[in-house]
Amino acid sequence: MKKPETTNHKQETENRRFETNAIRNQLERTQYLEHSSPMFLTSSYVFEDAEDMRASFAEEKERNVYSRYSNPNTSEFVEKVCEMEGAEAGFAFASGMAAVFSTFAALLNSGDHILSARSVFGSTHSLYTNFFPKWNIETSFFEVDDLEGLEATIQPNTKIIYAESPTNPGVDVLDLEALGSIAKKHNLIFIVDNCFASPYLQQPIKFGADLVIHSGTKLMDGQGRVLAGVTVGKADMIEKIYRFSRITGPALSPFNAWVLSKSLETxxxxxxxxxxxxxxxxxxxxxxxxxxxxxxxxxxxxxxxxxxxxxxxxxxxxxxxxxxxxxxxxxxxxxxxxxxxxxxxxxxxxxxxxxxxxxxxxxxxxxxxxxxxxxxxxxxxxxxxxxxxxxxxxxxxxxx
The missing domain is CATH 3.90.1150.10 (Aspartate Aminotransferase, domain 1)
Incomplete structure (x- = not known):
């Protein structure tokens, strides 16, 4: 998981352009002084002594413990996406749908209600109709051009507004700023699937999104090689997503993270x-x-x-x-x-x-x-x- 940045690092990266950060924001070099980030294909990490092990598992120090929780390659990839999207923190997943499901599952409770744009990816729609009802989570749909209808559909138990823009597959465009304003007015979580645009073309957080989801399988990889997903946004929400994912295990593999981090350079x-x-x-x-x-x-x-x-x-x-x-x-x-x-x-x-x-x-x-x-x-x-x-x-x- 990518943690919120220090002030000095944030100021340094803010002074650079998008393309430069995509290439130059990388891991610290190891003792071998490699130019390109190496792969860390390890499932676990060793500890100096018993106290180091205890403190690490107690999260009293920030370090890698197990690659289901964090890994240098996944951390580099997530940090790059956070820089691109203007997000505080993030977590990387084994696929785009793992990111979508885990984000919902971490933030929702039985009895909650989702307001989703009607036009979403087919598998996301299947979550709404085939699986969430089993856990007493209800979904209502709004039309892409009917934001007044959306506001009228908000219920006391509504928790999330979810949208894609542009939409899949009809490339409709939703007014993200208007959706963000409605979400803020009603104290709702606003989540945007930004897969079709990529962070290079659009940054939904600028328009009021709390969380942004990507299928890294698509434009981020760009060559049809790997499956991946990532959710970035507000640190307090990402912390919940991280806690859920650390236990349930949908984490991105270090190798795929390395591929994606290199892909983001282009x-x-x-x-x-x-x-x-x-x-x-x-x-x-x-x-x-x-x-x-x-x-x-x-x-x-x-x-x-x-x-x-x-x-x-x-x-x-x-x-x-x-x-x-x-x-x-x-x-x-x-x-x-x-x-x-x-x-x-x-x-x-x-x-x-x-x-x-x-x-x-x-x-x-x-x-x-x-x-x-x-x-x-x-x-x-x-x-x-x-x-x-x-x-x-x-x-x-x-x-x-």
Missing amino acids: LAVRIDRHCENALKLAEFLENHPKVNWVKYPFLKSHPKYELAKKQMKAGGCVVAFEVNGGLQAGRKFFDSIKLLSLSANLGDSRSIVTHPASTTHSKLSEEERKKVGITDGMVRVSVGLEHINDIIADISQALE
């Missing part, structure tokens, strides 16, 4: 290209006769274009569109793809096309999918780092 330059390619693809699709509609946050036709520009540095890597002709045309499109990958991941250097209705959101009923704008012909493209002309050529031939 986050900015990678996402700049992702966004450049995605905008060009969205503009191409907007004028294609075989496409009914296109949504991308920095496309001027997006209903929340101005809000997206206020909250985000650029539009991200995901473009959503609907193939003209429904399910049959959609299947023909996917079967005709040659270069791009048919996969359920996103944020990869390789461009990926996904059919949300039959993959990531297949566990939702048809009615639930329609409520969040997931049609049978909807396509989600995670635009990668290949040459944009080759990406457009492949999608163009598949549409034809």
